[in-house]
Amino acid sequence: MTVAYDGTDLAGWQIQPQDRSVQGMIEEALKIITKQAIRVIGSGRTDAGVHARGQVAHFRFSPLDHFKVCHSLNGLLPSSIRILEMAPAHPDFHAQLSAIGKEYHYHLCCSDIVLPFDRRYVWHFRHKIDIALLAEAARQFVGEHDFSAFSNAPGHGSHLKHYVRTLYRLDVIQEGKNVRLEFFGNGFLYKMVRNITGMLVAIAIGRRSIDDIQKVFASKDRRMAECAAPPEGLCLMRVVYPERLLSPS
């Protein structure tokens, strides 16, 4: 299933004992519908405050009337979480382990004023940004790298064997006084997008040099990089899977 959520008032994707998490609320709703405790597996966790337009998750249950269950889920879930579609997948499909690509967008607002309608979805960044420098710095992240220095809490995700990832694209798109960073890669370490964004912005305002990027990569030391950008600017746009796993047989 494809899931969209406004992360503002949610405790992130992963189930929490106390707080309202996306996974927790979907599992709760599924339990009401199926009368069974069903584990829902997402493509990866997103932190509290992070949004999604195309999170992907799976669960095992059959037989299932997908349209009916999707409709019932949306009836039970708060309006901040919506199941956009639900379809049967291949028996080998696994939302996390089968993923071969992910796209994240990070939204910066560099205007004096953030419109009230945008306030939950952008990082309001009051300093003047050098866009050309930002784009030049962004290009240095594209390709295969050991991203250890841009990951918080190494080993945080239990399936991370190493820290090498490939970033296929990191595009800098300016729209008026807003800037959107588009990340597309084969996988992302914990807080990697927000840590890279924090570093890029530090360079774009002149606090760090563009030459620092290679030094930070080489150090493999999280402390050499910059603070993570805040969660509200981040949105998980889509998760890519091999075509053959997207249909039941």
Place this chain on the structure above:
Amino acid sequence: MTVAYDGTDLAGWQIQPQDRSVQGMIEEALKIITKQAIRVIGSGRTDAGVHARGQVAHFRFSPLDHFKVCHSLNGLLPSSIRILEMAPAHPDFHAQLSAIGKEYHYHLCCSDIVLPFDRRYVWHFRHKIDIALLAEAARQFVGEHDFSAFSNAPGHGSHLKHYVRTLYRLDVIQEGKNVRLEFFGNGFLYKMVRNITGMLVAIAIGRRSIDDIQKVFASKDRRMAECAAPPEGLCLMRVVYPERLLSPS
């Protein structure tokens, strides 16, 4: 000054003894800045839940450093309210009485699912809508009419001498499964946009006939029309004034 606000958690424009209103919060912030009680006059009230991208208001105070006061106001106001600009006007300028035009947009979402990011800004309308019929019905509202039957509580606004208004445009714009109604007129009675939208939608789903519009106009009876569309779909986009009143001299 031009003011934008997300009306979701606000009690509307007009000052209320208990609730958080836009006028009330701006006056409170102005009092902190100027140490004086200053009355802020808007172009008109907007109801609880209604949004604005271009509400206009004025107050009398001099001398005033506009940039500084604008900046300070935004620092004191919640992020759901933003002063987009502030400039000195002609002594004769009056935000309500000088207005010669207003534009409102009403947003309908006719999809099964409303994206979490849109949920505060659209009327989620689950029935299938006949767009051609909606557009045809909308054209009947354009021009000069006595809108009594489409106004709640006649005489509600103390400056309303009569109920004749001119609607210059009422455009129906389809964007995917969303529909935007663009109203531009010389003035609007209380709840007029929401009442017209309610009537248009009743026609577009076949509950009312298009011929009823002229009958309702002729009746001048609010009870002959339909329920008002909900506030969350409505946004005040701009207020138009004579050019000469927009500069100090």
